[in-house]
Amino acid sequence: MLNDQGDWTEKDERAIHDEEKFIESLIENKSGLYLQSQLDRQDKLIEEARQKLDKKLIQRKELLGNTCEEYAEKRCIDLYIIKSFFYDIDWQKPVFTQETFDELSGKDLADVSYVYNNLFTVYKDENFQKMVLEDFYGPYMQCCEKPIDFFGKATTMLTHYQLRLYSYTRMFKSILESPEEIPFAIKKDPQKLIDWARNPKGREKAREVMEKAGDGGAGLFGATKEDLQQLGVESSAGTVSLEEAAKKKGGKLTMKDLMKLSGI
Structure with missing residues (x-):
């Protein structure tokens, strides 16, 4: 019906599908990046694409109203x-039964939902990740080989949030024990640390480019000083921008010049 009225068309639905695919491709392409400045720009593109997608999804929801899926999610x-x-x-005396909860007024339901949402916002994955990387948490990483050692309970007895915390503890312990030196600037940043751990080949490629450039080479094309520090690369070649390279060549760059800048 919405399609017949022109309020929501197949073109709109395709736009959502295309945006979802675009976000997936942006995330996948991060694996081919090795400079933190490149990763930061990619994260910005992903966030902008997600905001655009969210607007479309909200628009569709407002037009469709309360679907079966949304009703089931609300009841859950x-x-x-x-x-x-x-x-x-x-936990033996519940405040609500299904019947008393369904009888709550709109204001009371809003108040209860506000308290619930405020409480469980603390348990976001991002907060678990940040906590695991704090200095005080270090000793707990030494006893995370098995859930029974960590919580004193079998895995089947753990809550969802306990499993999430345990999972992130194991993951970051593995990353921090890497034989490769981790840049100090990213040790407390969960996302940057994960990106760093996912791309050892990219860092190796960057070092090869720098070594190939040598003292007289152009350096790592497009890298900032912060990128070089995080890669653990030191070179008198430094960093190079297109503008700087063009100035040295009289304002123009040939294909050969660009290939040399890229380490090809």
């Missing part, structure tokens, strides 16, 4: 809220 969230409030610390 309602169940989470019901199971999260208790009168006692032993």
Whole structure:
């Protein structure tokens, strides 16, 4: 019906699909980047694309109204809220039953949802990752080989959030134990640390380009000083921009010049 009225067409639906594919390609392409400045620019593109996609999804939701999927999701969230409030610390006296929860007024429901959302915002993956990288957490990494050693419980007895914390502890412990020196500037940044760990071949390629350039070479094309520091590369060749290289060549660059700048 929306298609017949022109409010939401197949073109709009394709736009959502294309944007999702575009975001996937941006994320996949990060694996081929090795300069932090390049990764930062890629992250910015991903964030902009996600915001554009979110606007489209909100627009579609407003036009479609309450679908079966959204109703099922809402009822699922309602169940989470019901199971999260208790009168006692032993979790034996629930505040709500399904019936009493369904009878809440709009204002009361908004208040309960606000408390619930505020509480569980703390348990975002990003916060778990940041906590694991804090100095105080170091000793806990030494006992994360098995869940029983970490929590004193079997895996089947752990909550979803405990499993997430354990998973990130294992992951970052593995990264931090890398024989390669990790740049100090990224040791407390979860996303940059993950990007760094995913691309050892890229760093090796960058070093090869710098070595090939030598003292008289052009350096690593497009790299900033911060990029070189994070790569652990020191060279008198330094960094080169297109503008700087063009000035040295009288304002013009040939294909051969560009290939040399790229280390080809």
